[in-house]
Amino acid sequence: RAWRVRPGDVIGRLNGAMLVSCGEGGVWVSHLKASPKKTSLKLPATSVLPSADLPTLPISPCAPLPPGARPQTFQDVWTTRQDGVCYVHFDFYNGAMSTEQCRRLEQVLWAVGEDPDIKVVVLMGGYNFFSNGIHLNVIESSECAAAESWANITAIDDVVKAIFRMRSKVTVAAMQGNAGAGGVMMALAADQVWSHAGVVLNPHYRKMALFGSEYWTYSLPRRVGIPMAEELTTNLQPLLATEAHRIGMIDEIVGSDAADLNAQLHARCLHLQADSRDVLRQKRAATPSLWATLEEHRHQELLHMRRCFHGNEYHERRRKFVYH
Numbered sequence: 001r002a003w004r005v006r007p008g009d010v011i012g013r014l015n016g017a018m019l020v021s022c023g024e025g026g027v028w029v030s031h032l033k034a035s036p037k038k039t040s041l042k043l044p045a046t047s048v049l050p051s052a053d054l055p056t057l058p059i060s061p062c063a064p065l066p067p068g069a070r071p072q073t074f075q076d077v078w079t080t081r082q083d084g085v086c087y088v089h090f091d092f093y094n095g096a097m098s099t100e101q102c103r104r105l106e107q108v109l110w111a112v113g114e115d116p117d118i119k120v121v122v123l124m125g126g127y128n129f130f131s132n133g134i135h136l137n138v139i140e141s142s143e144c145a146a147a148e149s150w151a152n153i154t155a156i157d158d159v160v161k162a163i164f165r166m167r168s169k170v171t172v173a174a175m176q177g178n179a180g181a182g183g184v185m186m187a188l189a190a191d192q193v194w195s196h197a198g199v200v201l202n203p204h205y206r207k208m209a210l211f212g213s214e215y216w217t218y219s220l221p222r223r224v225g226i227p228m229a230e231e232l233t234t235n236l237q238p239l240l241a242t243e244a245h246r247i248g249m250i251d252e253i254v255g256s257d258a259a260d261l262n263a264q265l266h267a268r269c270l271h272l273q274a275d276s277r278d279v280l281r282q283k284r285a286a287t288p289s290l291w292a293t294l295e296e297h298r299h300q301e302l303l304h305m306r307r308c309f310h311g312n313e314y315h316e317r318r319r320k321f322v323y324h
Helices: 099-113 136-141 145-164 182-187 216-224 226-235 241-246 258-274 277-309 312-322
Strands: 010-014 017-022 025-029 031-033 042-044 077-082 085-090 120-125 129-131 170-175 178-180 192-195 200-202
Touching (some): 010 025, 042 136, 077 099, 099 120, 099 145, 120 182, 129 182, 136 145, 136 312, 145 182, 145 277, 145 312, 170 182, 170 258, 178 182, 182 216, 216 226, 216 277
Parallel strands (some): 129 178
Antiparallel strands (some): 010 017, 017 025, 031 042, 077 085
């Protein structure tokens, strides 16, 4: 139907964001607060101002953009492809990944994994944050925080599983920005983890009274050993990327900042692609026993997490964090 559009009118929506009419164009608003009070959370815009009759714009996150391009409209998940290398961007606000965002990212990763022309998959995260794990604000605002916490952690676990599933491709996590909790552990699922020197990692969950998942009990000890994994997840201290590289948690430090990393990234990926035979042979050899091992780690982690989600301490710490 046709209607007259005035500046300030909400005219469309996409993945939680609203398109607001502004002059001759429009502005995407991704997040809103219902009021300026501290008791009001910043949430995806459509959950603050729901409107069922707004059209959802038909933008597919699976359709690749030209090499080096950024979306010309609101899009928090997108890919670019060049020379057999696929860059998967997931630029979520403050690095927090809601259940719905995880499901969309998983869909993209499955599509990329099925494409025979892609040889190297690069997980880019966002420019300011790679990922910070589950979305505590969305969880806090939900009708049942325990149920939404469970949905969110299983969704992000499925994202990590989609990374492990790429057995015929070399995977790289290229951290342009900081990462915390499950976002760190998600990166460790890649064959190679690269970062610039300015990234800060927080590889722990216990400030939220959580055990953690994202297959961390598999990925982290494989890189740093069990004693160091225990230290990293219990000391609750930030970790510079340079120190993470020293202990084997990160494979390479590339440049001093995100611009340096991006400038060198494609050449390094092409070099990795040319030398991928040994990596892929090792991945194929490990595959028969991998799935049972991963499922056991996931099962044990989620047993812990279920107890956390039904305990008071997690809910108290989460509320304190989101309303700080």
